[in-house]
Amino acid sequence: MAAQIAKKSTSNTSTYAGLGVFLMLPSWAVIGFFLVLPVGMMLIYSFLTKEFRGGVIWEFSLNAYDQFFFDRGLFGDAPPVIEWTYINIFWRSIWQAGVATFFSLLIGFPTAWFIATRTGPNKSVWLFLITIPYWVNLLIRTISMKFLIRDTGPLNEWLLSLGVISEPIHIINTSFAVQLGLFYSYLPFMVLPIYASVERYNFAYSEVAADLYASRRATLTKIIIPIVKPGIIAGCILVFVPSLGAFLAPDLLGGAKNFMIGSLIEEQFKGNAGNWPFGAAVSMILLSMVLVVLTFYARQQAKEGAR
Numbered sequence: 001m002a003a004q005i006a007k008k009s010t011s012n013t014s015t016y017a018g019l020g021v022f023l024m025l026p027s028w029a030v031i032g033f034f035l036v037l038p039v040g041m042m043l044i045y046s047f048l049t050k051e052f053r054g055g056v057i058w059e060f061s062l063n064a065y066d067q068f069f070f071d072r073g074l075f076g077d078a079p080p081v082i083e084w085t086y087i088n089i090f091w092r093s094i095w096q097a098g099v100a101t102f103f104s105l106l107i108g109f110p111t112a113w114f115i116a117t118r119t120g121p122n123k124s125v126w127l128f129l130i131t132i133p134y135w136v137n138l139l140i141r142t143i144s145m146k147f148l149i150r151d152t153g154p155l156n157e158w159l160l161s162l163g164v165i166s167e168p169i170h171i172i173n174t175s176f177a178v179q180l181g182l183f184y185s186y187l188p189f190m191v192l193p194i195y196a197s198v199e200r201y202n203f204a205y206s207e208v209a210a211d212l213y214a215s216r217r218a219t220l221t222k223i224i225i226p227i228v229k230p231g232i233i234a235g236c237i238l239v240f241v242p243s244l245g246a247f248l249a250p251d252l253l254g255g256a257k258n259f260m261i262g263s264l265i266e267e268q269f270k271g272n273a274g275n276w277p278f279g280a281a282v283s284m285i286l287l288s289m290v291l292v293v294l295t296f297y298a299r300q301q302a303k304e305g306a307r
Contacts, residue, residue, distance in 0.1 A: 046280035064281035093260040097243035100182035104239045108190030116198035181249030189238035197231025283287035
């Protein structure tokens with residue numbers, strides 16, 4: 001039987017020998033049209049000049065990048081000083097995305113562990129419940145969150161009726177509201193990769209650790225987490241990267257004081273009065289940051305694989 005399977009596998013391999021390039025053409029076409037081409041257009045636009053009435057002038061310059069890093073005064077003739085406004089927006093975005101990722105991991109890891117350790121149809125039911133929010137558009141879910149946490153919303157009314165608080169808690173238009181919105185939006189992205197790693201975990205390791213009188217904390221930190229770490233890292237990336245460029249949660253839940261990178265980019269492309277080259281430049285800076293994170297992750301994975 002094994003010989004027949006090996007022979008069949010060899011036959012299938014020989015059938016498609018030399019066709020690898022052609023089989024990859026559809027994937028390359030999709031990636032090229034929907035990823036490489038838009039990013040290339042964005043890169044070109046970032047080096048163009050803004051037209052006074054909107055749009056762009058096909059004159060290449062570094063003005064958009066210079067505007068991000070330096071303030072040269074109202075008329076552009078003053079000595080350059082560092083433009084902290086946009087740098088602070090980037091830092092705020094990194095902080096908000098990092099906090100959302102932390103709390104997603106804090107809640108997502110035990111949730112994934114709970115689901116992975118269920119038996120029978122219960123596991124499928126819990127996975128189904130995790131994916132239900134994605135049946136609804138993100139915009140609708142964010143607006144629903146805004147309605148829930150506003151000063152006169154159901155959350156405050158419920159707490160007031162129970163006597164837990166004496167006056168409404170102001171949550172909307174705060175940094176906490178943005179973090180709550182990001183957490184709510186991307187929590188499943190943390191749960192599912194960790195769930196996949198935990199499901200492959202061999203629980204015999206935990207039993208051996210218990211037989212050797214290892215504490216639960218030692219078993220968790222020295223056995224479980226190192227083994228399921230690929231799922232944890234993947235989940236953190238899947239939450240951090242979209243949270244970094246999110247604009248719905250900051251716009252609808254955070255207000256003007258909680259401006260983030262995604263909101264800044266959106267403003268530049270809104271209407272004819274936007275600054276398209278500057279928006280493209282900010283997009284490329286954000287993309288560069290994401291690529292640095294992904295490259296670091298890929299190198300760490302390569303080093304661990306080599307070990």
